[in-house]
Amino acid sequence: MTSYLIRPDLVTSPDGPFLAAAELTQDEARATPSHSHARGQLMGALSGLMSVGLDKQHWVVPAVHAIWIPPHCVHSVRSYGPFSGWSVFITEHRCANLPSEPRAIRTTPLLREAVRRAATWPGAELDQTQTRIAEVVIDELAASKEESLVLPxxxxxxxxxxxxxxxxxxxxxxxxxxxxxxxxxxxxxxxxxxxxxxxxxxxxxxxxxxxxxxxxxxxxxxxxxxxxxxxxxxxxxxxxxxxxxxxxxxxxxxxxxxxxxxxxxx
CATH class of the missing domain: 1.10.10.60 (Homeodomain-like)
Incomplete structure (x- = not known):
């Protein structure tokens, strides 16, 4: 059975912190069937490689890249062998100035460190320090350049x-x-x-x-x-x-x- 990457309420509910993050490592391959959620999702791999199915497109996510999936976008995910990765979930109202279409980006050390910090938070409302770190994640995503890792x-x-x-x-x-x-x-x-x-x-x-x-x-x-x-x-x-x-x-x-x-x- 596939384990949850993050508490389901932090994915499906508009309540709670405007940004939630998690990291997960498991020895077996990971596969998630087609689904969608109200929050936007930025996902990346720490090791190995993932593929993401989006509509009629196939995206590959190497460890130095991430895929941005806007709110309500139907997608599926699978890994190749053992999985070690991370995801960030952003409430819909904070996605207005983020890319409206899926895109692949190359992660920066600043983005990865901010995500790593965010993954340690308990899922409660963010304090001032946490809010600043969360804003860094959003700013890095908004400023990122699109990379071609899609096969239509x-x-x-x-x-x-x-x-x-x-x-x-x-x-x-x-x-x-x-x-x-x-x-x-x-x-x-x-x-x-x-x-x-x-x-x-x-x-x-x-x-x-x-x-x-x-x-x-x-x-x-x-x-x-x-x-x-x-x-x-x-x-x-x-x-x-x-x-x-x-x-x-x-x-x-x-x-x-x-x-x-x-x-x-x-």
């Missing part, structure tokens, strides 16, 4: 057939024209509909799917060379170049930064 899902059944096949085998390097023939589409139609329904070209969608899968595999401790081969790259250098263009750093440095931030939270 198309609606056209033919495109879904392609994306599902790709997701099951990301090493499949068939060209757009070959996928179009396989799904019974003209190449130009496939290209156009991909952009219309996902906001990404076919090539961009496949690269994003590979990037998110790379983060999942890296969270499980898989070697960079193995990840590159599993995702269909002919050599490690090509994979590293893709990773650097997407996240601004190499896989090795990214994982080193994740490990450093995770250790600082221990």
């Amino acid at each position: 899902r198309p609606e056209d059944a033919r495109l879904i057939r392609i994306t599902d096949a790709l997701a099951s085998d990301l090493s499949d390097n068939r060209r757009l024209e070959e996928w179009a023939a396989w799904a019974g589409l003209a190449p130009r139609t496939l290209s156009r509909r991909f952009v219309e329904e996902t906001g990404l070209s076919f090539a961009q969608w496949r690269q994003q799917a590979r990037l998110l899968r790379a983060l999942e595999l890296a969270a499980d401790g898989v070697a960079v060379t193995t990840i590159a081969l599993e995702l269909g790259y002919d050599n490690v250098s090509a994979f590293i170049d893709m990773f650097r263009r997407a996240l601004g750093t190499t896989p090795g440095r990214y994982l080193a930064a994740e490990g450093k931030q995770t250790r600082s939270a221990d």
Whole structure:
């Protein structure tokens, strides 16, 4: 049975403190079915990796990132292996100046330390010191820049057939024209509909799917060379170049930064 991350009343009730936070570590994987709540939620991982399902989108949350989920937004959550993470719940009336759509952000040391402090509070009304710390969390979220950790899902059944096949085998390097023939589409139609329904070209969608899968595999401790081969790259250098263009750093440095931030939270 999935244990509660935080007292249910601090998630569902408009009463109580305007901000409540919690941290949780468990040895088994964590899975929460689709649900929503009146409070906005900022969630992140301390170690490992989580995925969040939002409408027709799939988000991946590595340990150095967090996902903002506005009030009343239906979502599901699951972790890959053991779970260690945190969540902040903010009353709806304090979300007016926060992002109105879900977004991924890269956490800062200031945000993480403020959340860590907030997670020790008992769930009562905040005193002056606690209020200042809670305001720091809100300010850091409001000032954060959006990062691309989402994979949109198309609606056209033919495109879904392609994306599902790709997701099951990301090493499949068939060209757009070959996928179009396989799904019974003209190449130009496939290209156009991909952009219309996902906001990404076919090539961009496949690269994003590979990037998110790379983060999942890296969270499980898989070697960079193995990840590159599993995702269909002919050599490690090509994979590293893709990773650097997407996240601004190499896989090795990214994982080193994740490990450093995770250790600082221990």
